[in-house]
């Protein structure tokens with residue numbers, strides 16, 4: 001038996017220990033965490049819908065109508081008219097023939113890969129993909145081949161070298177720790193040429209990028225169908241919980257038959273589907289949320305450049321400051337926290353060794369004064 005205490009103590013000494021704060025207020029920029037107030041820049045609630053009264057009211061009406069529990073898996077009477085309507089609305093939103101709800105994005109990624117790939121197949125992934133995509137390699141049994149970040153040329157060399165068999169290319173649409181955007185058009189051209197599936201995980205693009213917030217594929221002018229598979233999450237830009245996969249008719253029917261993380265799990269509550277339908281309506285109708293978000297990001301980048309802060313190449317609401325040393329990033333995050341501002345330090349193994357950073361994320365629920373407060377605090381923390 002492993003000495004868990006010794007392993008935990010080592011983690012602490014390495015500055016890698018993770019712990020949770022307890023919030024006792026809703027997901028809004030000004031929060032109460034561990035009993036104290038702070039201004040938070042660490043949520044993925046990009047459109048400011050996570051605490052929106054209309055979404056909450058839809059959840060309540062849904063609970064009045066449907067109750068709380070779905071009671072069973074989708075295939076066993078857990079699939080309600082609310083889930084079904086949401087699937088149709090999501091498919092329409094992203095311009096796909098069909099969409100299928102999953103309980104979480106993590107499960108959706110595992111489900112797609114396990115359904116499409118098996119032993120002997122090849123899974124090509126961007127080096128900086130989200131952990132849930134990487135874990136899909138293990139669960140599918142396919143051989144994992146990682147290509148250089150956002151580099152279709154490197155991917156092509158690896159595709160050329162690989163033996164025949166099923167192939168799937170997977171990429172974050174917006175990279176979760178860097179905020180930069182995948183070259184999806186280039187990836188799609190390669191996927192077509194090599195008869196490979198392309199799975200784009202748009203957890204951070206959906207609701208935020210592209211015309212009407214339809215995501216990073218829409219921004220590149222392409223729609224999920226045929227060999228192109230979109231995974232979107234509902235707990236970030238849309239402010240609720242869960243995920244979906246969008247794509248062609250045969251793909252979705254195959255997932256219903258074979259994605260184990262779909263088949264062997266309880267359907268999410270129908271009331272939650274009603275809440276997401278309300279959030280999707282707000283996302284579609286209130287384009288000002290995206291405009292405001294973009295303006296806040298622009299204000300931050302201008303101010304940060306004036307302060308000489310180590311900005312990264314990102315024009316999405318994910319704005320990391322690359323610090324490098326893990327302990328330095330942790331110290332900076334702690335200094336900001338003393339100033340009442342919450343910005344997490346992201347450390348290995350979530351990011352590569354030597355690439356620790358502060359991950360700042362913006363929401364349409366922030367205002368300009370809050371961005372200025374962040375800039376002031378960053379300026380002082382970096383001097384001190």
Ligand SMILES: *Cc1c(COP(=O)(O)O)cnc(C)c1O
Nearest residue numbers: 104105106130132176201203233
């Ligand atoms: C958050 C995230 C997921 C997981 O989605 P959940 O619904 O939170 O499980 C998958 N991929 C990426 C890129 C993410 O950022």
